[in-house]
Amino acid sequence: MPASELSYGVVAKWMHWLIALAIIAMLVIGWTMTDLPNGSQKFALFQWHKSIGITILLLSVLRLVWRLVHPVPPLPPAMPGWEKFAARASHALLYILMIGMPLTGWAIVSTSPLNLPTMLYGLVRWPNLPVLPELTNKKEVGHALGDVHGFGAYILAGLLALHVVAALKHHFMDRDDVLTRMMPQSMTGLLERLRGLP
Amino acid sequence: MKRTLLLSIVLAAFSSSAEAKPWIVDYAHSHIGFNGTANGSAFEGAFKSFTAAIDFDPDHPETGKISAVIAINGATSGDKQRDTMLPQADWFNVAAFPEAQFVSIGIRKTGSDKIGIDDYEAVGTLTIKGFSHPVTLPFSLKREGDYWRVRGNAVLRRDDFHVGEGDWNNEDYVKYAVTVTIDIAAKPAP
Numbered sequence: 001m002p003a004s005e006l007s008y009g010v011v012a013k014w015m016h017w018l019i020a021l022a023i024i025a026m027l028v029i030g031w032t033m034t035d036l037p038n039g040s041q042k043f044a045l046f047q048w049h050k051s052i053g054i055t056i057l058l059l060s061v062l063r064l065v066w067r068l069v070h071p072v073p074p075l076p077p078a079m080p081g082w083e084k085f086a087a088r089a090s091h092a093l094l095y096i097l098m099i100g101m102p103l104t105g106w107a108i109v110s111t112s113p114l115n116l117p118t119m120l121y122g123l124v125r126w127p128n129l130p131v132l133p134e135l136t137n138k139k140e141v142g143h144a145l146g147d148v149h150g151f152g153a154y155i156l157a158g159l160l161a162l163h164v165v166a167a168l169k170h171h172f173m174d175r176d177d178v179l180t181r182m183m184p185q186s187m188t189g190l191l192e193r194l195r196g197l198p
Numbered sequence: 199m200k201r202t203l204l205l206s207i208v209l210a211a212f213s214s215s216a217e218a219k220p221w222i223v224d225y226a227h228s229h230i231g232f233n234g235t236a237n238g239s240a241f242e243g244a245f246k247s248f249t250a251a252i253d254f255d256p257d258h259p260e261t262g263k264i265s266a267v268i269a270i271n272g273a274t275s276g277d278k279q280r281d282t283m284l285p286q287a288d289w290f291n292v293a294a295f296p297e298a299q300f301v302s303i304g305i306r307k308t309g310s311d312k313i314g315i316d317d318y319e320a321v322g323t324l325t326i327k328g329f330s331h332p333v334t335l336p337f338s339l340k341r342e343g344d345y346w347r348v349r350g351n352a353v354l355r356r357d358d359f360h361v362g363e364g365d366w367n368n369e370d371y372v373k374y375a376v377t378v379t380i381d382i383a384a385k386p387a388p
Contacts (some may be wrong), residue, residue, distance in 0.1 A: 038370035040237035068316075112379065113365045117282040 007181040057102035111142035221252035243275030326359035
């Protein structure tokens with residue numbers, strides 16, 4: 001189904017929600033695994049984190065390409081200028097993190113002193129980034145990258161919260177279609193009933 | 199002439215009774231494996247190929263000599279990630295050390311004839327990754343038609359052989375104890 005003037009297409013919606021679910025899973029797994037002591041649980045969570053992270057990287061690049069080919073519906077004309085700017089800026093930052101977080105994660109894996117080969121979902125070999133595995137100070141580089149990645153997670157969590165709150169504000173306070181146009185068709189009716197008649 | 203012939207017959211008889219004889223190994227029905235514990239669960243692995251030289255007379259084990267060369271590359275352990283890692287420098291460093299060797303120093307009988315199984319013990323030197331350590335390999339011998347079934351296992355510590363270096367040199371993920379299992383079909387050469 002092609003994207004209409006005022007709504008997102010099916011492909012864009014699927015990518016949006018898949019990436020959304022994956023990001024939430026990544027934040028939960030990421031914060032859990034770093035607190036665990038070395039052992040089987042920590043090991044397993046790290047493998048999941050790597051697999052899902054690379055999946056997000058691929059999906060996000062696809063999403064960006066798709067977005068270039070299928071322009072997104074315009075923001076509601078009633079939005080004040082500063083809100084439009086904030087929306088565009090926060091979306092740009094979201095994309096930077098959707099791609100930057102997996103990339104820094106990949107770089108961390110590439111500097112790991114464990115030299116553990118990455119197997120996506122235990123099946124597909126994923127290479128390390130070049131140069132990094134051969135660094136003599138890769139432990140230090142890995143720690144620095146880890147700090148950046150960990151800081152990025154807080155920014156991403158904050159942006160995610162802002163994204164959700166803004167979508168709800170659009171739906172319930174501004175009473176526009178910003179939320180429903182990214183929702184599955186089957187859910188728009190329910191959302192409109194929740195909002196009450198205009 | 200007569201004397202020489204007689205002497206050689208005597209010598210031949212002597213050597214066949216007191217000296218060990220080379221065995222023929224049926225590689226299609228033989229295998230050398232290993233098992234250990236990684237991330238809290240047991241795993242089982244197998245080496246792809248090996249060659250063994252067995253000079254052994256079950257009645258005179260002390261004259262016997264057993265040696266084996268095990269190809270490390272291609273070892274599988276039921277996990278793609280682990281199997282990709284095993285040949286790397288931290289683990290077996292296959293590029294520099296493609297083979298492991300076992301050479302026996304002495305063999306003795308330790309028990310016999312519980313339902314046709316005899317128990318022996320080979321003491322020898324195992325070399326993995328260029329590091330040699332003494333190893334005691336208990337094994338049993340059981341007649342199976344033309345062949346003898348040789349079964350045994352030895353518990354090693356992987357850190358003795360520097361298998362799992364750097365951040366792997368602990369028991370956080372992989373236990374130090376690894377059991378090597380041999381299961382070989384062989385028969386004395388006719």
